Amino acid sequence: MHRLILMRHAKTERVPASGTDRDRALLERGHADAALMARVLAERGLRPDLALVSTATRTRQTWDDMHDAFGDVEVRLEPTLYNAPSDIIRRLVQSAEEQAGCLLVLAHNPGIHLLAVEYLVESAASPSVLDKMSGGFPTGACAIFEVDVAGRCAYDGFLTPKAFGGGADE
Known part of the structure; x- marks a missing residue:
């Protein structure tokens, strides 16, 4: 692996009709932001070969709105990504x-955010990068890392829908 994209699902409803968190669906803005972020990534040449996607409704819908921008991508629905802590996500990446x-790993906060921060700390990222990432990981955001031959991740960018005309950061 030479590139890793950690992504949080797009904007969702607060309470689903079922009352079950796993069933929360994307809002209209979430669908638009997911498609926007896919275009942004693809335009930058960031096309995944493999996508690990949580089985929650909101992550599957986010991926459904993204996949056309990338072409042929192997997708694995990973039940363990649902609200997974950073150590579980890290093991799946490894x-x-x-x-x-x-x-591309498409999952949930706080695990996806915590893993991004862990990679930043491990790679001795600059204080300004750490400060930027510590400000939160909004819905639809992507943290991008270059991965060296030893498997070490180095920061290569943080993209949010708001930066490209999409939904508000939160």
Whole structure:
């Protein structure tokens, strides 16, 4: 793997009709932001070979709105990504290292945000980058890392829908 994209699902409803968190669906803005972020990533040449996607409704819908921008991508629905802590997400990333040149992990906060911060700390990222990431990980946001041959992640960008005319950061 030479590139890793950690992404949070797009904007969702607060309470689903079922009352179950796993069933929360994207709002109209979420659908638009997911498609926007896919276009932004694709325009930058950030097309995943493999996408690990949480089985929650909101993450599956986010991926459904994104996949057309990327072309042929292997997708794995991963039940363990649902509200996973950073250590679980990290293990899934490590297990996929040999399977993709560019890996996208589409999951939830706080785990996705915490893992991004952990990678920043491990790579001795600058204080300004750490400060930017510590400000939160809004819906639809992507943290991008270059991965060296030893599997170390170095910060390569943080993209939010708001920066490209999409929904508000939160």
